[in-house]
Amino acid sequence: MEREPATRDLMFQDEIRDNVRQAYASIETGGGETVARRLYSEQELAEVPPGAVDWALGVGNPVRYALLQPGETVLDIGSGGGIDTILAAHRVGPNGKAIGLDVVEQMLERARGHATEAAVDSWTEFLEGEMENIPLPDRSVDVVISNGVLNLSARKSRALAEIFRVLGPGGRISLADLTVEGELPPEVANDQSAWAG
Amino acid sequence: MSGALAERVFAEKLERAGFVDVWLGGHRPYGIDDAAKYPLFTPELIEIMQRTISPDRQDHVATGVIVKAHRPA
Numbered sequence: 001m002e003r004e005p006a007t008r009d010l011m012f013q014d015e016i017r018d019n020v021r022q023a024y025a026s027i028e029t030g031g032g033e034t035v036a037r038r039l040y041s042e043q044e045l046a047e048v049p050p051g052a053v054d055w056a057l058g059v060g061n062p063v064r065y066a067l068l069q070p071g072e073t074v075l076d077i078g079s080g081g082g083i084d085t086i087l088a089a090h091r092v093g094p095n096g097k098a099i100g101l102d103v104v105e106q107m108l109e110r111a112r113g114h115a116t117e118a119a120v121d122s123w124t125e126f127l128e129g130e131m132e133n134i135p136l137p138d139r140s141v142d143v144v145i146s147n148g149v150l151n152l153s154a155r156k157s158r159a160l161a162e163i164f165r166v167l168g169p170g171g172r173i174s175l176a177d178l179t180v181e182g183e184l185p186p187e188v189a190n191d192q193s194a195w196a197g
Numbered sequence: 198m199s200g201a202l203a204e205r206v207f208a209e210k211l212e213r214a215g216f217v218d219v220w221l222g223g224h225r226p227y228g229i230d231d232a233a234k235y236p237l238f239t240p241e242l243i244e245i246m247q248r249t250i251s252p253d254r255q256d257h258v259a260t261g262v263i264v265k266a267h268r269p270a
Contacts, residue, residue: 027236034234057235059261060223110200148261151201160214170270173216178201178227178259185249193239194199 004025015153016195017130020152023196024104028079029074030055048086055081055110058147063087067174067179071095072142075166077131077159078102078108078149082111088145089120099141100126131159139168147176152196198233198259207264216266223263228256 036045036056044061045053063084068091077083077102086172089098092108098120102108110127113119129135132155144163153159163173188194202210229246232238244256251259 016259024239031235038231038243039203057237059227060225060263062263065223065263065265073257078216132257151198153200155198156202157214159208161218164214164216164268169268171268173264173266175262175264176223177207177262178198179204179207179221180198180201180259180261181203184199184258185245187245188242191199191245193242195238197239 004158016154019192020196021103023193024080025106030057032056036083040087044087045120047090049114051110052081052083052086052114055079055107056083058069058176059178060083060147062145062147062174062176063091065090065174066145066172067102067142068092068096068143068161073097073140074099074145075134075136076100077134077139077144078105078152079111079126079162080107082114082126084145084147085111085124085126086115086118086120088143089118089124092123094123096123098124099129099136099187100124101129102126103130105129121168123174132162134162134166136166138165139171141166142168142171144171145175148178150175150177167192204260204262207262211266215268217269219264219266221224221262221264222262225261226257227261228258229258230256232258242248 036053070093072092076089079085079102116186117126211219233243
């Protein structure tokens with residue numbers, strides 16, 4: 001029996017989520033210096049350990065635009081190897097808090113190690129969780145950042161509603177992401193790795 | 198990249214979620230050569246992109262943007 005369209009959509013969303021998670025869990029390195037040097041200044045790269053630079057996979061520099069202040073609480077959605085979380089932690093300082101969120105356990109372990117190397121671990125925390133179901137209370141953060149992550153979600157409206165929920169009144173977002181105007185060729189759009197990349 | 202939104206759609210989704218002062222800037226073109234630097238793009242996908250995306254679009258397939266907005270005070 002053919003399934004209802006809504007059920008098929010939910011299955012498609014689950015398939016995308018699983019494919020993305022598997023893709024990120026299986027890679028053995030990030031974009032490395034080639035990617036990092038395109039996005040971050042020499043000064044910024046000097047603030048993070050080489051391992052975090054190696055695992056750079058973003059598409060922009062959301063911390064630069066976030067105008068973080070000492071004492072703020074910042075959430076980095078899809079924190080990966082931790083480069084943006086660590087940069088954010090330096091800016092909010094020990095009176096603030098930097099929280100990284102990721103679904104890939106291997107990434108969380110790497111990021112925790114990098115935060116320790118950067119000596120920001122006492123006010124930095126990495127949590128396992130999905131952007132569509134953020135494991136934080138309502139109105140608990142001042143700023144949300146992310147880097148090349150929202151495009152990976154098959155439930156973007158849900159993810160944005162969750163970001164809104166965890167932000168306090170007057171809270172702000174600084175998200176780096178990819179946009180595409182027009183249609184990608186179907187051969188590209190339907191390729192599983194194009195959902196993760 | 199397959200899940201990337203158009204800018205207008207991105208902004209509309211933010212506003213529908215309740216955000217205000219939506220701003221998109223810091224544009225940075227992403228072409229096939231840029232995508233190839235990321236391990237998440239398989240060599241097979243890069244080959245498909247080179248074969249199916251028109252030559253005049255291959256150096257700007259997607260755009261990196263910064264999106265800023267606020268939750269109302």
